[in-house]
Amino acid sequence: MFGNIIGNFGQAVAVLLFVIGFANLLLQKNLIKKIIGMNFIDTGTYLFLAEKGYIAGRVAPIITGGVTDAEKYINPIPSGLVLTGIVVSVSVTALMLSLTIRLYQRYHTLDMDEISTILKKEEN
Amino acid sequence: MEFMSNFPCFSLILSMCAAIVSSALSGKWARRLNTAVIAIIGMLSAGTLYLTYVTNQSYVYKMGRFSAPWGNEIRFGNLEAMMALFFSVIMLLSIWGGRKHLLAEIDGFKENLYYVLLDLLMSSLLALVYTNDLFTAYVFVEINTISACGLIMIRENGHTLEAATRYMIMSLIGSGLLLFGLCILYDITGHLLMSNIKEQVTLLVGTGEYHIPLVVAIVFISVGLAIKSALFPFHSWLPDAYGYSTVSSAAILSSLVSKGYIFLLIKVFYRVIGFEVICQSKVINVLFVFGLCGMIFGSLSAIRENDIRRMIAFSSVAQIGYIYMGFGLGTETGMVASIFHILSHAATKSMLFIAAVGLTDVSGQSKKFIDLTGAGYRNIIAGITFTVGSLSMVGVPLFSGFISKILFAQSCVSNENKMLPTLICLAISTILNAIYFMKTVLRIYTPVHTEHKKIKWKYAISYGVVCLLFIGLNILLGMCSEPVVSLIRSGISMFA
Numbered sequence: 001m002f003g004n005i006i007g008n009f010g011q012a013v014a015v016l017l018f019v020i021g022f023a024n025l026l027l028q029k030n031l032i033k034k035i036i037g038m039n040f041i042d043t044g045t046y047l048f049l050a051e052k053g054y055i056a057g058r059v060a061p062i063i064t065g066g067v068t069d070a071e072k073y074i075n076p077i078p079s080g081l082v083l084t085g086i087v088v089s090v091s092v093t094a095l096m097l098s099l100t101i102r103l104y105q106r107y108h109t110l111d112m113d114e115i116s117t118i119l120k121k122e123e124n
Numbered sequence: 125m126e127f128m129s130n131f132p133c134f135s136l137i138l139s140m141c142a143a144i145v146s147s148a149l150s151g152k153w154a155r156r157l158n159t160a161v162i163a164i165i166g167m168l169s170a171g172t173l174y175l176t177y178v179t180n181q182s183y184v185y186k187m188g189r190f191s192a193p194w195g196n197e198i199r200f201g202n203l204e205a206m207m208a209l210f211f212s213v214i215m216l217l218s219i220w221g222g223r224k225h226l227l228a229e230i231d232g233f234k235e236n237l238y239y240v241l242l243d244l245l246m247s248s249l250l251a252l253v254y255t256n257d258l259f260t261a262y263v264f265v266e267i268n269t270i271s272a273c274g275l276i277m278i279r280e281n282g283h284t285l286e287a288a289t290r291y292m293i294m295s296l297i298g299s300g301l302l303l304f305g306l307c308i309l310y311d312i313t314g315h316l317l318m319s320n321i322k323e324q325v326t327l328l329v330g331t332g333e334y335h336i337p338l339v340v341a342i343v344f345i346s347v348g349l350a351i352k353s354a355l356f357p358f359h360s361w362l363p364d365a366y367g368y369s370t371v372s373s374a375a376i377l378s379s380l381v382s383k384g385y386i387f388l389l390i391k392v393f394y395r396v397i398g399f400e401v402i403c404q405s406k407v408i409n410v411l412f413v414f415g416l417c418g419m420i421f422g423s424l425s426a427i428r429e430n431d432i433r434r435m436i437a438f439s440s441v442a443q444i445g446y447i448y449m450g451f452g453l454g455t456e457t458g459m460v461a462s463i464f465h466i467l468s469h470a471a472t473k474s475m476l477f478i479a480a481v482g483l484t485d486v487s488g489q490s491k492k493f494i495d496l497t498g499a500g501y502r503n504i505i506a507g508i509t510f511t512v513g514s515l516s517m518v519g520v521p522l523f524s525g526f527i528s529k530i531l532f533a534q535s536c537v538s539n540e541n542k543m544l545p546t547l548i549c550l551a552i553s554t555i556l557n558a559i560y561f562m563k564t565v566l567r568i569y570t571p572v573h574t575e576h577k578k579i580k581w582k583y584a585i586s587y588g589v590v591c592l593l594f595i596g597l598n599i600l601l602g603m604c605s606e607p608v609v610s611l612i613r614s615g616i617s618m619f620a
Contacts, residue, residue, distance in 0.1 A: 018304060025297055034293060041300040045307060052311045077316070081259055085303065088266045092296065095270055099277070099289050106282055112289070119282055 010051035017044030031100045031110045035093060042089040046082045053078025128175040129183045131168040132200050132254045135208065136247055139165060143243035151235025155223075158239040159216065162246060166212035173205035177611070182618040184256065184319075193320055199256035203463070203615025206608075207253045207387055213597070214379050214470050215246060221478035221590040222372030229279045229370045238278055245271040245376070252384045258306050258396065259316050261388055265302065265352070269295040272381045275373040276365045287364035294361050298351035305344030309396070312337050318395040329401055339405055342397055346407050349389040353382040355411075355448055356418030359441045363429075366437035366477075367491075374433065375477040378440045379470035386447060386466060390459070393451070394619040403454040412452020412542060416549045418445025423556035427563075431491045432480050435560060436473065439517060442553060443469045449546060450532060453539050456616065461531035463612045468516070468524035468601055475594035476513040482506025482587060483568060493567055500568035505584070507568055509591040514561035516598050519554055524601035529554065531609070 005012045017040055024037025053075055061073040100110065107115050142161040146154040176182065182201030189195070219242065230238060244267060251264040269292070277288040310316060312334045313324035328334050351358045366374040393402045402408060422441030429435040443465070450462030480491075486502035487495045500507025516523035529550065536546035601608065 018300070022297070022300065025293065025300075031289070038296050038300070041296070042303075045300070045303050048304070049307050049310075052307070078310075081307075081310075084259070084263060088263060091270065092266065092292075095273060096289075096292055096296075099273075099285065099292065102277075102280075103285050103289060106285065112286075115282075115286055119286055122282065 008051075011048055014044045014048035014051060017041075017047060020044075029111050029113055031096075031103070031112060034112075035096050035100070038096065039089065039093060042085065046085055049078045049082050049085075125175060125179070128171050129185060131172045131175075132198055132204075132208070132250070133185055133187065135165040135168045136198075136250050136254065138168075139243050139247035139250060143240050143247065146236055146240045146243055149236055151232065151239075154236035154239035158219070158242055161243065162212050162216050162219075165246065165250070166209060166216065169205055169208035169212060172200060173202065173209055176200065176202050176205050176618075180614070193315060193317065196260060197256040197317060198254040199318075200254055201615055201618030202611050203618065204253050206611055206615065208250055210467055210470065211249050211253070211380055211383075212246070214474055215242070215376060217590055217593055217597075218372050218375035218379070218474045218478065221474075221587060221594075222370060222375065222481065224587075225371050225481060231280075234278060238275075241271045241274040241278070242376075245275065245381070249380060249384045252388045256318050256395075257316055258309070258318060258321070258392075261391075262299070262303055262306055265299055265385065265388070268381060268384055269299065269352070272377055275377060276369045278373070279368070279370040281368065283364050283368035287361055287368060290361035291365050294354075294358055295352055298348045298358075301344045301348030301351070303348075305341045305348060308337050308341040308344065312341070318391070321396050322398055325397055325401065329398075338401075339407075342402065342405050342407050345392055346389065346411065349385045349392075350411060350414070350448065353385040353389075354441065354444055356414050356421060356441060356445055359418075359422070359444075362441060363425075363434045363437040366440065367431060367434040371477055371481040374437075375474035378437070378477065379474040382440075382444060383466050383470055386444075389451075390463065391619070393459075394616065399456075399459075408452045408454050411448045415445045415448030415450075415452055416545060418442060419449065419549050419553040420445075420556070423553055423560070427556060427560045429560075430493055432484065432493065432496060432564065433477070433491050435564070436476050436480060439476075439557070439560070440469075440473055442557070443473070443517075446528070446532065446553075449549070450535065453536055453542055453546065455535055455538050456613075457531070457535035457538065459616060460609060460612050461528060461535045463616075464531055464605070464609060465528035467608065468528045471524060471594070471597050471601060472513050472516045475509060475591075475598060476517070478587075478590060478594065479506045479510035479513055482591070483510060493564070496564075496568055497570050498568065498572035500565075501571065505588045505591045509595060510568065511565050512595050512598060514565050516602070518558045518561055522599065522602050524598050524605070527602055527605040527609075 021037045021040025021044055024040060025034050028034050028037060055074050058072060058074045061076040103115060104110060107118055138161055142157055146157055184197055184199045187196040187198060248264040248268040252261060255261050273288050273292050276291060277284050313321045315321045315324060328338060354362050366378055393399055419442050422438050422445055426435045426438035429438055447462045447465050450458045482503045483496055483499040483506050484491050487499050516525040519525045519529040533550060536543045
């Protein structure tokens with residue numbers, strides 16, 4: 001059990017990051033902290049992919065020194081997926097931040113619960 | 125005939141190009157382009173459906189130059205083509221029915237942006253329906269989320285901003301889980317194309333290797349998509365998002381966006397993991413229980429609600445519960461019932477939103493029940509449409525809701541353990557539905573003697589046509605359900 005965790009140290013850290021981010025996104029009241037939690041989730045996932053995609057002793061899949069043997073290089077797809085994922089998470093973060101700015105301008109607070117209370121008051 | 129297999133690809137490219145072009149057009153032209161593009165997509169999807177129906181086989185279409193294990197593919201059979209056709213029809217009707225409100229409720233310079241979002245939403249829905257690649261599906265899930273968030277917050281007030289934020293938070297939790305599930309699945313199978321993954325998963329299940337990672341991946345993907353489609357405990361964003369956004373957005377969000385995720389989940393069940401493996405895992409039991417809870421608690425919240433739009437929104441929670449309950453039965457008939465309910469709910473819910481806005485228009489824009497008294501006399505067509513929608517939701521014969529309820533009831537008989545809870549919850553939920561919908565119908569047909577502003581004729585004609593089309597669609601689904609159900613069955617058999 002512990003041997004597995006130590007052997008796959010990077011992946012264990014990635015899952016830990018994912019869990020921390022998840023808890024932050026769910027439990028924090030502050031919007032900025034929620035966004036940071038969201039970025040933790042994404043980073044954890046990318047680290048997990050990168051760890052899985054790396055094979056010890058091989059190099060990045062760019063032909064150097066005329067070596068064309070596929071066994072010398074790692075699989076490029078996980079890295080490609082990470083890049084695509086980064087693009088997605090950047091756009092989502094931008095959207096969340098802009099929403100936060102709008103909410104802050106309107107209610108002068110970043111606390112989700114407080115905003116809900118103000119909205120309920122407005123309604124009545 | 126061979127040329128027709130290009131149609132799904134064309135419709136995807138067309139909607140994406142329309143989104144890009146619309147950002148440079150004026151609101152009026154963006155609207156025209158959007159209407160034209162969605163109508164063309166509808167026709168192309170009808171052509172695709174004709175192709176798959178006549179040849180009775182599914183097609184795999186290579187996107188780009190690389191073939192199977194490396195390249196990207198789209199794949200379509202009867203079910204995919206039918207969904208695409210249905211989505212485009214509902215979207216067209218929803219936009220048309222809420223057009224006048226859109227102009228009044230959003231800033232003029234934002235009008236073309238609204239159509240950009242709609243085009244993007246359409247393209248992402250089509251991609252979710254057609255794609256054969258899991259990572260592409262993830263990317264389009266995010267595009268779908270972002271454009272749906274835009275549709276909520278384009279009518280800017282405190283409620284929509286808060287609802288959009290809540291929606292984004294819930295969606296991000298869902299897509300985080302989905303992405304992690306996909307990564308695990310990719311790690312243990314080494315593929316991203318659905319058909320290749322399924323081969324490997326079948327091998328893994330046979331040898332019993334990587335059992336725990338496989339179950340974790342199934343759980344993450346199912347729960348992620350369930351969160352995104354607002355299954356019961358994750359529905360807190362839904363009433364505000366549907367209740368305060370502009371009416372076309374509410375209709376489209378409730379009837380299409382959540383259905384896109386559910387359809388992707390169905391594809392994952394059949395085409396990625398395999399239905400038998402899913403049934404052996406305990407995930408469907410969890411979905412079943414949450415579905416049942418959703419049916420009851422969604423309806424209870426709807427009864428307590430004092431705002432017609434929010435009431436319809438809570439009713440959506442209950443209906444999503446029905447769909448997941450059908451998944452949870454773990455039989456093919458249950459799946460057929462769920463897919464029919466996707467169609468029936470999409471047709472009915474968008475109709476109810478459009479009808480509700482007609483009623484609030486003649487009641488001084490108030491959504492409170494007390495002001496809606498007698499609204500059915502003031503706007504006759506909206507009153508009739510709302511009544512038809514309510515009867516369909518309650519499950520009165522002749523309308524589409526009846527067919528989905530009878531399909532659910534029939535399908536649960538084959539599953540001994542789950543038959544009793546399903547039938548009991550169906551009965552309770554039907555009674556609760558009847559309570560809050562009939563309460564509203566009685567309310568709008570209670571005569572009052574106050575003067576309200578009359579509606580303009582020109583507006584009333586286009587609105588009336590949309591309402592009649594919705595009623596026609598609903599009765600069509602209710603009366604001619606047999607061909608639709610057989611199409612769903614053949615579509616599911618093509619999945620394998």
